[in-house]
Structure formats: structure tokens, C-alpha cells
Amino acid sequence: MKVSVSILSKTIKGQDIVKELDKTKADFIHIDIMDGKFVENKTWTFSEIKKITSYSHRPLDVHLMVDKPSKYIEDYALLNTNDIIFHYEAVKDVNEMINLIKGYGLKAGIAINPDTDVKVLFPYLKDLDLVLIMSVFPGASGQSFIENTPDRIKELKEEIINQNVKTIISVDGGVNNETALLCKEAGVDMLVSASYIHQDIINNIEILKNL
Numbered sequence: 001m002k003v004s005v006s007i008l009s010k011t012i013k014g015q016d017i018v019k020e021l022d023k024t025k026a027d028f029i030h031i032d033i034m035d036g037k038f039v040e041n042k043t044w045t046f047s048e049i050k051k052i053t054s055y056s057h058r059p060l061d062v063h064l065m066v067d068k069p070s071k072y073i074e075d076y077a078l079l080n081t082n083d084i085i086f087h088y089e090a091v092k093d094v095n096e097m098i099n100l101i102k103g104y105g106l107k108a109g110i111a112i113n114p115d116t117d118v119k120v121l122f123p124y125l126k127d128l129d130l131v132l133i134m135s136v137f138p139g140a141s142g143q144s145f146i147e148n149t150p151d152r153i154k155e156l157k158e159e160i161i162n163q164n165v166k167t168i169i170s171v172d173g174g175v176n177n178e179t180a181l182l183c184k185e186a187g188v189d190m191l192v193s194a195s196y197i198h199q200d201i202i203n204n205i206e207i208l209k210n211l
Contacts, residue, residue, distance in 0.1 A: 001184060003208045004028035004061040004170065005201075006194035007052065008043070014052040017198065021056045024205045028061035028082060029053060030172070030192045037067040038090050039139035046075045053079060061192070063111060063172070065138045066090065070100055077104035085109035085132050088116060098127050109170070113137060114146050118156045125160060128167050132192070135183075136173030145174030150186035157187030177207050184211050 005026045007014040018029060031049055036042040044052070053060060059082040064072055069086035076084055084101045088110050091097050101108040109130035110121060114137060121131055133152055136143035153169055160167050171183045172192035180191050197204045 001180075001209055001211045002027045002168075002170075002190035003197075003205055004030040004190055004192045005197050005205065006030040006032060006172070006192055008032045008194045009198050012198055014044070015055050017201065018052055018055045018058075020201045021058050024202050025209050026058060026205050027190070029056060029058045030061045030063060030194075031076075032063050033066060033072065034139065035066040035068075038087065039065045041139050046072075049076075050079060061085070061170075063132065063192075064090075065111075069097060073100055073104060077106055081106055083107035083109045083130055085111050085130065087111045087113070087138070088120060089113055094124050095127070098124065111138075111172075114149070114152075118152050118159075121156070122159050122163075125163055125165050125167050130168050130170055130190075131156060132170045132172055133188075134173055135171050135175065135179070138173075143174055145176075145179040149179075150182045153183055153186035153188050175208075177204075177211075180208055180211055 003026050007017045034041045034043045059080050062076050062084045064086050086097050098108045107129035111132035113134050135145050135149040168189040170190040171188050175191050175193040176196035191208050
């Protein structure tokens with residue numbers, strides 16, 4: 001199982017989390033960028049992220065919870081970024097955003113909120129590298145996992161198989177050892193976790209990796 005470690009925390013500094021990751025088998029550092037518009041909260045500036053992520057060689061999994069994601073692509077393409085994820089709900093032209101991200105040589109991902117039907121993504125799967133299923137409403141760490149998430153993952157997985165595409169499914173929000181197992185059984189490829197991993201960074205990453 002791939003694991004992307006979110007650095008979103010109210011109690012631990014992002015750089016302290018990042019410094020631990022090179023001791024683990026974590027696949028990515030998950031960067032939640034919030035602008036106070038698409039969601040109520042605001043997180044880091046680009047310069048802050050540049051400094052925080054300099055403490056690790058792990059590639060970045062960048063999640064833009066912002067009103068105008070196109071403004072952020074160029075900056076994050078300069079870092080050790082694997083993929084950039086934008087929200088379906090934040091853009092008018094999905095294909096334009098996918099092409100913009102891929103134009104920088106990055107993998108393109110799209111996130112959908114818990115109340116957005118996964119079927120809206122079916123026309124774009126052939127062009128997407130990743131779909132991020134939100135299992136909480138975006139904006140804050142520590143929320144409870146929404147119970148119908150595995151059903152949404154399963155529906156999306158079936159369509160990916162039907163279309164014979166290689167899009168991977170990631171899930172974000174309330175992910176711990178128990179909810180992660182439900183997601184794995186539904187067909188998820190990658191887990192994004194914050195609060196659960198932060199309780200014991202090295203051991204809990206290992207638990208999720210070995211599911």
C-alpha cells in the first residue's frame with residue numbers, strides 16, 4: 001500500500017514531521033494548501049512549504065484546496081513534486097487544469113468532496129493519474145471518516161477497470177489502521193493520513209504500508 005503522510009497538524013510542526021519521514025517507508029509528503037476561500041482555513045505560503053520540505057528527499061503529493069488552483073501550479077512544479085491535485089468543485093474546465101499540470105511534467109490528480117458524485121469524474125479518467133476521494137469535508141485535520149467512502153471507492157474502481165486505465169485511487173480524511181483496511185478492501189491504492197500517523201510516525205506508517 002502506498003502511504004502519503006500529511007503534515008497538517010495543530011500540535012506538531014510540519015518540519016518536525018518531515019524530518020522523521022526519511023527514516024520510514026513513506027512514499028510521499030502530502031501537502032495541503034488552503035487559501036481561506038475554497039475552505040475556511042489557510043495553511044502555508046509557498047516559501048514556508050519550500051523550507052519545510054527541504055528536510056526530506058521524499059517527493060511531494062500536493063493537494064490544492066484553493067479557489068484558483070491554476071495560480072499555484074508553476075511554483076509547486078519547482079519543488080520535488082510528484083503530482084498536483086486540484087478539486088473538481090473549484091474549476092470550470094477540468095481538462096484545462098489537467099493539461100496545465102501535465103505541461104510541467106507532473107502527474108495530474110483530481111479530488112472530490114464527499115457530497116460530489118464519483119460519476120462526474122468518469123469522462124476524465126483516461127487523462128488522470130490520480131483521483132483523491134475525500135473521506136471528510138476538506139479544511140481541517142482530525143475529522144471522523146465518512147462511512148460511505150468505501151462504496152464510493154468501489155464504484156470508482158469498477159469504472160477504472162471497465163475503462164482499462166491506470167488511474168490510481170487515493171483516500172484522505174480520518175484514515176487510521178481500521179478505516180484504511182476498509183478502503184483497501186474497496187480497492188484503494190494510496191492512503192493519506194495525518195492524525196493517525198502523527199501519533200507514532202515510524203510505527204504507524206509501517207502499519208499502513210503493510211496492510
